[in-house]
Amino acid sequence: MSPGIEVHNLHLRYGKTTALRDLTFSLSGGKICGLLGRNGSGKTSLLSVLASLRPAPGGSVTIGGEAPFENPRVMPRVCFIPAAGKGASDSADSTRVRTALDLAAATRPRWDRDYAQHLLERFGLPLDKRLSSLSLGMRSALNVTIGLAARAPVTLFDESYLGMDAHARYAFYEELLDDYMATPRTIILSTHLIEEIGSLLEEVVIIDRGRLVLHEDAETLRSQGAVCTGPAEAVDDFTAGMTVLGEQRLGQTKATTVYGPLDDRERERAHAAGLELGPVALQDLFVHLTKELEGSR
Amino acid sequence: MRLFDERSPIYRQIAEQIKADILNGVLPENTQVMSTNQYAAFYRINPATAAKGFQQLVDEQILYKKRGVGMFVSPDARDRLREQRRARFFTDVVDQMVAEAKVIGVPLADIVHYIQHAQSAGDAENGGQR
Numbered sequence: 001m002s003p004g005i006e007v008h009n010l011h012l013r014y015g016k017t018t019a020l021r022d023l024t025f026s027l028s029g030g031k032i033c034g035l036l037g038r039n040g041s042g043k044t045s046l047l048s049v050l051a052s053l054r055p056a057p058g059g060s061v062t063i064g065g066e067a068p069f070e071n072p073r074v075m076p077r078v079c080f081i082p083a084a085g086k087g088a089s090d091s092a093d094s095t096r097v098r099t100a101l102d103l104a105a106a107t108r109p110r111w112d113r114d115y116a117q118h119l120l121e122r123f124g125l126p127l128d129k130r131l132s133s134l135s136l137g138m139r140s141a142l143n144v145t146i147g148l149a150a151r152a153p154v155t156l157f158d159e160s161y162l163g164m165d166a167h168a169r170y171a172f173y174e175e176l177l178d179d180y181m182a183t184p185r186t187i188i189l190s191t192h193l194i195e196e197i198g199s200l201l202e203e204v205v206i207i208d209r210g211r212l213v214l215h216e217d218a219e220t221l222r223s224q225g226a227v228c229t230g231p232a233e234a235v236d237d238f239t240a241g242m243t244v245l246g247e248q249r250l251g252q253t254k255a256t257t258v259y260g261p262l263d264d265r266e267r268e269r270a271h272a273a274g275l276e277l278g279p280v281a282l283q284d285l286f287v288h289l290t291k292e293l294e295g296s297r
Numbered sequence: 298m299r300l301f302d303e304r305s306p307i308y309r310q311i312a313e314q315i316k317a318d319i320l321n322g323v324l325p326e327n328t329q330v331m332s333t334n335q336y337a338a339f340y341r342i343n344p345a346t347a348a349k350g351f352q353q354l355v356d357e358q359i360l361y362k363k364r365g366v367g368m369f370v371s372p373d374a375r376d377r378l379r380e381q382r383r384a385r386f387f388t389d390v391v392d393q394m395v396a397e398a399k400v401i402g403v404p405l406a407d408i409v410h411y412i413q414h415a416q417s418a419g420d421a422e423n424g425g426q427r
Contacts, residue, residue, distance in 0.1 A: 032343055174341065181334050181344055199307055199342040219306045219346060 002029035002153050002186040003064030003077065005050065011058030012045055012210075019045040020210040023059070027188075027203065029153075032180060034201040034218070035190040036286055042210040043190040044083070047156045050188075051080030063154055076109050079152030083159040084139035093131035097142060100131060108150040115179070116149035122171055136163030144172050148179055154186045161193065173200060194283045198222075204282075208290045218282075225280030225288075226262055229255045234273045245288035257288055307342055311350030316359065319374050320382070326372045330360065 005027040012020040020042045027033050037043045049056050055069040068074040101120075105111045120127070123141035131139065140162050147155055161169045177200055180187060191197055204221050206213040216224070225245070228235055232254040239256045246257040257280060262270075270277050280288075318324040333351060337344040351368055354360040359374045371377075398408060 031345070177341060177343075178338055181337065199340075199346070202343045202345045218343070219308055219349060223306050 002184060003074075004029040005154070005186065005188075006062045006065075007046075007050075007059070008061070009059035010046070010049065010056055010061060012042075012049065012054075013057070018210055020049075023207070023210065023212050025205060025212055025215045027186065027205075029064070029186045030184045031202040032176075032187045032189065032200055033203040033205060034194065034197060035188050035205050035207070036192065036194055037190070037207040038192060038290055040209075041207050041290070043207065044158055045210070046207065047080060047158050047188065047190060050154075051078055051156055053080065076107075077152055078154040078156070079108065079147055079150045080156045081143045081147035081158060081160050083162050084143055085136050085162060095131050096127070097125055097129055097131065097134070098127040100142065101127075101146070104146045104150060108146075108152065110151040112149050112151055115151075116145060119145040119148060119175065122175070123168060137165060137168060138163075140164045141168055141172075144175075148175055151179075151183055152185065156188045156190075158190045159192075160189075161191070161196075169196065173197060176200065192286075194286055195281065198282045206286060206289060213289050221285065222279075222282060224261060225257060225259050225285045227255055227257050227278040227280055228270060228275055229253065229278065230273070230275035234275055238270055238273055238275055245285075246291075257284070259285070259289070307346050308350035308353065311336070311340075311342075311347060312353045315350070315354060316378055319359065319370055320378050322375075324370050326370050326374065328370050329366070330368045330370065332367055 007026070008024050010020050010023040012018070023042075023046065035043050035046070048054055049061055050063065050068065052068045052070065052075050056067070061068060063074050063078060066074050068078060101116060105113060105116070119125075123138075123145060125138060125142055125145065131142075134142065140160055141164060144157070144160050144164075147157055147160065161172060164172065173196070176187070176189075189197060189201070198218065201218040203215070204218050205215045214221070228239055230238075231252055232249065235254040235256050239258055242258040243260050244256055245259050248255045262277070267277060315324065315330065324330060330351075331339070333344050333347040336342075336347040336351075340347070351360060355362060355368070358371055359378065360368045361371050362368055394408070395405070398405065
């Protein structure tokens with residue numbers, strides 16, 4: 001059974017800056033969860049607490065029921081893959097690819113050497129090159145290789161696609177899904193490229209300014225939004241009392257994006273009023289849901 | 298390549314696709330359908346999503362489960378789907394066409410004539426049967 005993750009009232013500050021505010025959510029084990037948020041929303045801060053890179057200063061975090069920080073039973077089971085290029089040492093690193101992989105093999109209890117080899121070939125990674133001479137995309141590919149071949153029961157990918165071209169990104173998504181099915185585990189993917197990975201996700205957590213915006217089943221989320229288009233007055237009548245995420249006007253026509261479940265009766269009501277109801281893409285929902293808080297930025 | 302529209306629940310699209318395959322005979326009665334994992338790998342979707350699509354079809358008795366073996370097409374699935382579609386045909390297809398014809402000013406007589414013509418051309422192609 002893959003470990004679940006519990007985050008309770010998590011609070012994190014860097015000096016005067018609050019990175020995470022009262023974050024509470026719980027992920028059951030063995031699922032692929034998307035962690036979505038704008039730049040600076042706290043995605044990396046959250047993942048670094050989960051990965052025991054820092055203690056949970058306020059509130060609590062447990063993985064498989066135990067606090068992870070400096071916990072020898074939890075830490076080897078969690079693999080955190082930071083975004084390439086974020087570590088200051090990356091560009092000055094004279095380590096060779098081969099050595100980086102040997103290090104991962106030595107520290108990861110479930111390392112699969114054959115699978116690592118397969119990934120190296122698939123991404124075209126040169127074993128003898130120094131990390132400092134790799135492009136950003138190649139460094140990301142190396143990180144992804146380590147993250148997948150480590151087969152850790154909890155694997156956290158933080159914007160791991162940076163610099164990868166479309167081919168490499170799709171190879172990553174394909175390997176991730178295949179390997180997840182072969183070796184189920186708890187996976188968190190942080191991203192703002194939702195369109196590309198949306199179909200891989202079972203759950204979605206959206207955070208903004210360190211706060212939880214929502215935690216929802218991906219399929220449920222996809223059916224939550226609607227764009228209601230028609231004569232402005234009729235649209236306003238229909239959407240009165242609903243959660244409105246955005247509005248657009250073109251002459252007499254208005255398109256209002258609403259969030260929340262619409263039942264058959266409401267759909268019929270819209271149809272009878274001559275309104276059109278269209279679906280909202282996950283990416284659009286995300287943009288609307290995180291824009292709503294802009295006023296408080 | 299996008300196989301699924303991101304904008305509506307993927308499991309519903311999966312269910313619709315399997316129904317279409319049953320209707321047009323690609324999936325005959327009692328044949329095994331792909332496993333959720335095969336389906337997920339082929340379409341690059343989360344296996345839980347594929348499972349949800351299959352579950353919907355089991356609930357509708359379009360598919361049935363054989364424990365430890367997999368999912369199969371129900372013996373009467375095609376007949377029942379055809380019946381469902383026939384029941385909706387006039388509201389879903391004909392009413393829409395009539396509404397469109399009214400808007401753009403196509404006389405109903407022209408439509409009837411066109412359908413009869415298409416029907417007889419089709420019959421001639423089939424060797425004049427009927």
